[in-house]
Amino acid sequence: MLAKVTEKDMERVAELAHLELAPEETGRMLRDLNAILDYVAELNELDTMGVVPLAQVSELGDVGGPSAPRADRLEPSLKRDAVMTQAPESDRSFFKVPKVIDR
Amino acid sequence: MATETQTAGSFVAKPKTFGELRAEIAARRVKASDLAASYYQRIEKINPQLNVYLSLTKDRALAQAARVDDLATKGDPLPPLAGIPVGIKDVLIMRGAPATAGSKILQGYQPPYDCTAVARLEAAGAMLLGKLNCDEFAMGSSNENSVYGPVRNPVDPERVPGGSSGGSAAAVAANLAVATLGTDTGGSVRQPASFCGVVGVLPTYGRVSRYGLIAFASSLDRIGPLAANVRDAASMLSIIAGHDPKDATSSPAPVEDYAAASDKPAAGLRIGVPAEYFDEGLDPEVGAGIEKGIEALKAAGCQVKPVSLPHTRYAVPTYYLVATAEASANLARFDGVRYGYRSPNSATLSDMYSHSRDEGFGAEVKRRIFLGTYALSAGYYDAYYLKAQQVRRLLAEEFLRAFAEVDAIVTPTSPFPAFKLGERADDPLAMYLADIYTVTASLAGICGVSVPCGATSAGLPVGMQILASHLRESTAFRVGRAIEEAKI
Numbered sequence: 001m002l003a004k005v006t007e008k009d010m011e012r013v014a015e016l017a018h019l020e021l022a023p024e025e026t027g028r029m030l031r032d033l034n035a036i037l038d039y040v041a042e043l044n045e046l047d048t049m050g051v052v053p054l055a056q057v058s059e060l061g062d063v064g065g066p067s068a069p070r071a072d073r074l075e076p077s078l079k080r081d082a083v084m085t086q087a088p089e090s091d092r093s094f095f096k097v098p099k100v101i102d103r
Numbered sequence: 104m105a106t107e108t109q110t111a112g113s114f115v116a117k118p119k120t121f122g123e124l125r126a127e128i129a130a131r132r133v134k135a136s137d138l139a140a141s142y143y144q145r146i147e148k149i150n151p152q153l154n155v156y157l158s159l160t161k162d163r164a165l166a167q168a169a170r171v172d173d174l175a176t177k178g179d180p181l182p183p184l185a186g187i188p189v190g191i192k193d194v195l196i197m198r199g200a201p202a203t204a205g206s207k208i209l210q211g212y213q214p215p216y217d218c219t220a221v222a223r224l225e226a227a228g229a230m231l232l233g234k235l236n237c238d239e240f241a242m243g244s245s246n247e248n249s250v251y252g253p254v255r256n257p258v259d260p261e262r263v264p265g266g267s268s269g270g271s272a273a274a275v276a277a278n279l280a281v282a283t284l285g286t287d288t289g290g291s292v293r294q295p296a297s298f299c300g301v302v303g304v305l306p307t308y309g310r311v312s313r314y315g316l317i318a319f320a321s322s323l324d325r326i327g328p329l330a331a332n333v334r335d336a337a338s339m340l341s342i343i344a345g346h347d348p349k350d351a352t353s354s355p356a357p358v359e360d361y362a363a364a365s366d367k368p369a370a371g372l373r374i375g376v377p378a379e380y381f382d383e384g385l386d387p388e389v390g391a392g393i394e395k396g397i398e399a400l401k402a403a404g405c406q407v408k409p410v411s412l413p414h415t416r417y418a419v420p421t422y423y424l425v426a427t428a429e430a431s432a433n434l435a436r437f438d439g440v441r442y443g444y445r446s447p448n449s450a451t452l453s454d455m456y457s458h459s460r461d462e463g464f465g466a467e468v469k470r471r472i473f474l475g476t477y478a479l480s481a482g483y484y485d486a487y488y489l490k491a492q493q494v495r496r497l498l499a500e501e502f503l504r505a506f507a508e509v510d511a512i513v514t515p516t517s518p519f520p521a522f523k524l525g526e527r528a529d530d531p532l533a534m535y536l537a538d539i540y541t542v543t544a545s546l547a548g549i550c551g552v553s554v555p556c557g558a559t560s561a562g563l564p565v566g567m568q569i570l571a572s573h574l575r576e577s578t579a580f581r582v583g584r585a586i587e588e589a590k591i
Contacts, residue, residue, distance in 0.1 A: 005477065017431060017476040018438065018453075019469060020461040032470055032531050033477065039532055040420035043490050046497070053492030056322050057308050057548025057573075058352065060499055070348055082215035088445035095440050100452045 005033045114149055114257035115300070116278035121187055121335045124281065128175055128186045135171035135186035139164050139230050142188045146232070146279050153255045155270045155279055157193050158201045159233035164188070167230045184342060185228035190280035192271045193234040194241050194317040195221055195326065204317045205239040205249035205267075208463025209443040218315025219350070220284060220326045220343040227342045232280055235270030239465045240434065241286055241319045243267050244294060244537040247528050248467045255524070256299060258564060262521040265295030271329050272299040282330040282339055288319050289422050290516075290541025292327040293553035297516035297566020300555045302336045302583065303329045307573045308548035309354040311340075312347030320429035321352075323422075323545050333554060333583040337361035340576060356574055364577035369585035370404030372578065375509035379415035380540050386519040392557035392565035392591065393515045399589030400513070400582065410505045410512060414498045415543055419535055421498065422542035424478050424491035431475030437463065470531060499547040506549075506572040511582045513569050514540050516553040520563035540568060550576045554583040557591040 010030060014021055021029060054060070081092070089096040119127075127133040143161065150156050171186045196202045196214040203209050217225075225231055238248040246254040246269025254269040256262040257277035264273040268285025272295035275283055285292040287305045296303025304327040311326045318324060328339035341362065346355045376397060381390060401407050439445035439459030446458035464472070478487035505512060518539055527533045544551050549572055556567035567586055571579040 009477065010473070013473055013476045013480065014457075016480060017472050018435075018456040018460055019464075019472060020457050021469075029470065029473060033474060035532055036423065036474060036535075040424055040487070040491075043417055043420050043424075043494055046414075046417060046494060048490060048493035048497070051493040051496055053489055054496035054499060055492055056352070057499060060503070060548070060573075070351065078215055083441075086212060086215070086442040088439060088443075097440055097452050098449050098455050102451065 005030060005037065113259065114153060114277040118275065118278045118281040118331050120332060121184070121281070121338055124187060125181065125185060128171065129181055131175050135168035135175070135230065136165060138186055139168045139188060139232070142232055142279070149277060149279060152260065153257060153273055153277060154236055154252050155254055155273045155277065156190065156233045157203055157236050157251055157270070160197060160200050160231050163197070163200075164230040164232050167225060167228070171228055171230075182226070182228035183338065184224060187229045188232050188281050189224060189229045190232050190235045190271065190274045190283040191221055192237050192268050192283065192285045194237060194286055195284055196315045196317065197221055197231065197234070200234060202234070202317065203251070204241070205237045205251060206463065206465065206468070207250045207444055208437045208459070212443045216315065219312040219347045221315065223343050224284070224339070235274055235283060237270055238267035239468050240317065240430070241267040241288055241291055242430070242467050242471055244290070244534050245522070245527065246270065246295070247524065248465060250465055253524055256521050258300060258521065258562065262523055262563070263298065265298035265517070265521065267291040268303075268329070269295050272296050272301055272303065275299070275301040275329050275331055282328060282335055284343070285327055285329050286316060287325050287327050287545070288323045289426060289545045290538045292329060293516050293541050293551065293566070293568055294537065296329055296553040297564060298521040300558075300564030301329055301331055302333050302555070303327060303553045304336050304340055304576075305544060305551045306340060306344060306576060307354070307550040309352050310344050310550070310574065310576070312350040312353045314347055314349035318433040320426040321433060322429060323426060333552065333580055333587050334362050334365055336552070337365045337576075337580045354574070359577055361576055361580055365580035365584050367581055368403070369400065369581045372405050372511060372582060373509040374400055374405045374407045374582065375410030375505055375512040376407060377410050377412040377415065377512060377514060379412050380514035384518045384536070384539065385515060388559040389515050389518065389520060389565050392559070393513070393567055395591045396556040396567045396586050396589070397513060399591060400585055403585040403589070405582070405585070408509065410509055412501055412505060412543070414494065414501050417494050418498055418543045418546060419539055421491045421494045422538065422546055423474070423535055424487050425495060425546070427471040427475030428479050428488050429475070431472045431479060434468070434472055439463070467531070495546045498543060502543070502547040502549055503572070510575070510578050511569055511571045513567055513582070516540060516566035516568040520559050520565060544570050549573055550579055552579045552583045554586045556586055
């Protein structure tokens, strides 16, 4: 867990997250991330061998979580028109985006 | 009419209680439409100085006022929140009203549906005044991360109101709403409530539907009320709580009349005090305020005893790994395709995604997406995300063991009172430590309330955090009432 984030890691993460970093932002982000990761390394002090990970508190047992999944039924949803009005660019039926394949 | 009392040199003003307003409207001494108008006048006058509201929903509030006045004129029964002016944190969506989440990336977005909690407030008669400023995507502890500028603390405008629900807390403190809704992922209702001297509720995870809440970290996000007193906050929770088919994690457990339950004296309750929350990082004046609160609980007939929560110190690192991992997934949806901001001049789809996100997200949001994406990426998943989930279980189980011994646990809400604008803005780690006493309950899914508990010598509010086990909101409210009645 003591791995240092490198500029190469940052490039990979930026690609995964569809984010860009201007060259002047990279240094700051690298410094912040390494400081935060150094701090979270404190968790290594704890032996968690055999501890079952907890993703959702409903897994804790009787804590008032949902009891059963809902029935799988078709329900009315939002009207397409109402949704499409929010699109930056659309033809009212489809979202328009720049071309995907360059040929 | 909106103003009852205003302290000189600050913007602090105490709203009337729900009960007082209801009686006045029912007796037709006050018209809901006049009440709404007086709040809008006050907002117009004070908002430029505090930056609390991002947008107003006047048409909707006035239409509701007309309905309430109509009922009152006919002498028909009034719904429970008839004519109560409320404000809504701008991560909760309202049909047709701008929803920004404090971010540029949602520029121009006007959602086509209502958040369940907001719709329930309106169905109960509340007047929805407008949308309240907050940290971008609720990420922050000072409200300085809003692209629309920081909110200022009504107690001292040179100081932050806390975050991320800074606008929601400041609105109540300055009587720009009688009550508000905020959201709490790692302390975002409780901490600003403590900084501004108001009451803020963290309901049990699943108690309130998250439908229509712009997601930050889905296993942690909760919607909670803020109000000037415990009873009103409790009333509001009874309205917004309860199962919602639109949120699969919402609890089917029956909803209590929390306000009535809060009337029951706290005498006989067992109160735990964890030493881990009173360490060297705690401001001595905040500590002194909480000590007075604990004495008041003893005087009220509570049995106070120490409890041990040794994993507390691991909560902030655990929280920041879990929350950023979930955020990196949740915020993937903002890509410029379906709503909000799209960067112009992108030649390809891939460029459009990354340009829109680069230009649309602020620095803290990017930092958290980077951290979360890194923690989830191949090679690091086990070391970071999985490890954090394991520690999360240890933290949650530790609380469950403590609640076998005590009914409630009391701590400071924040290690320090409201700090000055800019004081922590350059150091993300220092800002994260502001959440040190609140993230534990967030990870464990338990409920709590932050209640004003005295002030520092400079007059800055101190908040006591009262935690109770899952679905034991009534217990937390009873303890809160005892603190309130002690007038510390």
